[in-house]
Ligand SMILES: Nc1ncnc2c1ncn2[C@@H]1O[C@H](COP(=O)(O)OP(=O)(O)O)[C@@H](O)[C@H]1O
């Protein structure tokens with residue numbers, strides 16, 4: 027335990043004093059700031075026209091401002107935070123000859139990997155929490171929306187899911203930094219996997235669906251085929267952590283969404299309008315809907331870490 | 346086995362695929378000894394040290410330090426042993442004091458005690474004036490001094506030094522060997538010193554072992570070795586011939 031804490035503290039210190047962290051933080055803070063500013067301005071105009079809806083606070087995070095919402099942004103680029111924090115965590119030490127020094131100290135070897143992983147998770151958490159707080163403060167000041175208790179809970183759950191989602195990629199990059207001796211290889215490998223799982227799996231899902239249940243463009247497609255096609259597409263794309271994550275967070279952040287299934291994307295105005303005619307989902311129900319997604323994400327994160335752990339414990343360390 | 350034998354290996358063997366890095370090694374080192382572990386590059390010295398530390402798993406045979414199995418009692422063994430690896434590395438953006446503090450923390454030494462120790466150690470290894478310099482500005486000699494300071498901050502009973510004079514200038518090498526001798530004399534630390542430089546090691550070692558191709562071909566005091574002949578492969582060599590054949594630095 028003592029070793030774990032020492033490694034954790036050093037790694038955390040390193041993260042916070044590194045340029046890469048400052049750059050990442052700056053970039054993400056800037057983008058989320060601008061996005062929610064746009065969302066805020068947008069909402070302000072609309073809210074004056076319409077009566078105030080419930081959950082307008084959460085719309086700061088879920089309304090697409092310029093191009094995408096804050097929530098969408100994190101689901102696209104959040105993984106980069108994890109990758110950047112972890113891709114050289116073990117092989118850099120190996121290259122500079124400090125890993126052997128570390129493992130020849132009287133600490134358990136797992137203290138090294140646990141300390142590094144937890145320090146990454148802590149960094150991710152601090153980063154996300156501070157960005158969410160900044161945006162919230164911003165929303166209060168600009169739009170004058172005050173979060174209700176339920177909205178705070180929803181944001182809290184959103185944060186937890188996001189931390190796991192990004193930690194998953196931290197776990198992946200740490201695993202690659204153990205497997206590959208070269209830093210260039212490990213960074214490329216983790217970026218490649220990220221691109222594959224985030225962007226190509228959804229494409230692949232479409233291909234698979236059309237291959238198994240082809241839809242004819244010219245003729246009317248039978249409803250069964252359409253359903254089958256959609257179902258396959260959804261199943262396959264669930265193997266992408268990004269899809270898992272965005273489905274889960276959409277439901278959590280937007281109480282009007284009642285299914286993770288593909289429905290026609292609603293525009294923000296429609297959301298506001300529809301809220302008059304339908305009631306939002308209670309928090310408990312939202313959580314139940316995304317429970318499988320959340321468990322899957324958490325399980326993948328833990329599996330990833332467990333593999334790193336086992337490989338590292340067994341590995342012979344010569345430098 | 347004598348009562349004061351503290352490092353012992355029994356038929357210790359390490360294979361990498363077909364290649365035998367350490368071949369059926371039976372080594373014993375007594376408490377308070379400086380044991381010179383000699384051999385040309387690739388002889389298997391580093392591999393032996395790693396197995397003694399529990400960082401590498403033997404293919405066959407076993408090792409023990411103070412009766413402890415390095416694989417089962419890893420932390421206990423690492424508490425007793427200070428290991429200075431070949432080409433020791435540092436966190437380049439730390440200074441000497443920070444680097445020592447980190448190692449002290451990893452060894453569970455509390456902050457106050459650590460600061461006192463670090464002060465004394467820096468004085469001892471002659472880095473007092475460079476204490477706040479970043480390590481990336483350190484010369485090879487300064488690195489080696491810092492390296493040995495990091496190793497002895499835990500007050501080890503045994504030191505494993507892997508090619509510690511490699512790349513040092515003659516003056517630095519002499520300082521280092523003298524320093525090791527003084528640690529052995531004043532603190533009664535047992536030392537296992539690997540090197541491919543026979544002349545440097547023989548000066549301070551009480552006993553030397555010569556390893557070639559994973560096999561220990563000779564083991565004893567310098568004087569006794571000088572009189573004997575040893576089988577290496579199919580041939581017989583005197584110490585001088587071994588020296589000419591394997592240890593001449595290019
Ligand atoms: N990871 C490895 N895989 C394959 N062979 C290795 C590995 N590590 C060391 N060896 C081989 O083991 C032998 C002994 O190496 P080593 O113990 O480093 O020698 P020394 O320290 O005496 O120079 C060498 O021939 C080396 O090539």
Ligand SMILES: [Mg+2]
Pocket residue numbers: 387390391392431507508
């Ligand atoms: Mg070696």
